[in-house]
Amino acid sequence: MKTSRAVLLLLAAIGAIQAVQRERHQRQHNHVAVTQLHHNRLAHLTANPDLAQQWAPEEMDVKEYVQLLDVNQQIVALSLRHRLGLTRGNRLRIMADAVMEREAVRRYGKYFGGFRTQEAAGDRLARRFTAIMHDAYVARPEPDPVRV
Structure with a gap:
C-alpha cells in the first residue's frame, strides 16, 4: 500500500471518529x-x-404531590449522571439503595414507578437506570404498620 493511500485512510478514520x-x-x-x-x-x-395542584393526580393531596415532585428532581438528576456516564454499575446501585432509604422516594416509586418503566421503553440507558431503581425499591420492603 502506498504511503499516500495509508495517510488518506488514516485521515478518513480520524474524521469518522471525530464525527x-x-x-x-x-x-x-x-x-x-x-x-x-x-x-x-x-x-x-x-x-x-397552587400551580402543582393542576397536575396532581385527583386522589393525591397537593402537599404530598409537591414532595414527590422534589423526589422526582433528585431521581432525574441521578438519571442524568447515569446517562452521562458519571454513575454506572455498582456505584449506581449503591446510590439507588441510598435514596431508597428515604420514605418519600419509596412512595414515589410506588406511585410513579410504573410510569417511569413505560417512559423508559425504547431507551437502553433509561431502561437500565429504571431497572436498577426498581431493584432497589423491591429490595426495601414496606415497613409494617404500627399496631396499637
Whole structure:
C-alpha cells in the first residue's frame, strides 16, 4: 500500500471518529438542556403548590404531590449522571439503595414507578437506570404498620 493511500485512510478514520464524538457530545448536551428545563419546571411547581395542584393526580393531596415532585428532581438528576456516564454499575446501585432509604422516594416509586418503566421503553440507558431503581425499591420492603 502506498504511503499516500495509508495517510488518506488514516485521515478518513480520524474524521469518522471525530464525527461520532461530536454527535455523542451533542446528544449529551441535549440531555443536559432538557434536564435543566425539567428541573426548572419542577422547581416552579414545588414553589407554587397552587400551580402543582393542576397536575396532581385527583386522589393525591397537593402537599404530598409537591414532595414527590422534589423526589422526582433528585431521581432525574441521578438519571442524568447515569446517562452521562458519571454513575454506572455498582456505584449506581449503591446510590439507588441510598435514596431508597428515604420514605418519600419509596412512595414515589410506588406511585410513579410504573410510569417511569413505560417512559423508559425504547431507551437502553433509561431502561437500565429504571431497572436498577426498581431493584432497589423491591429490595426495601414496606415497613409494617404500627399496631396499637
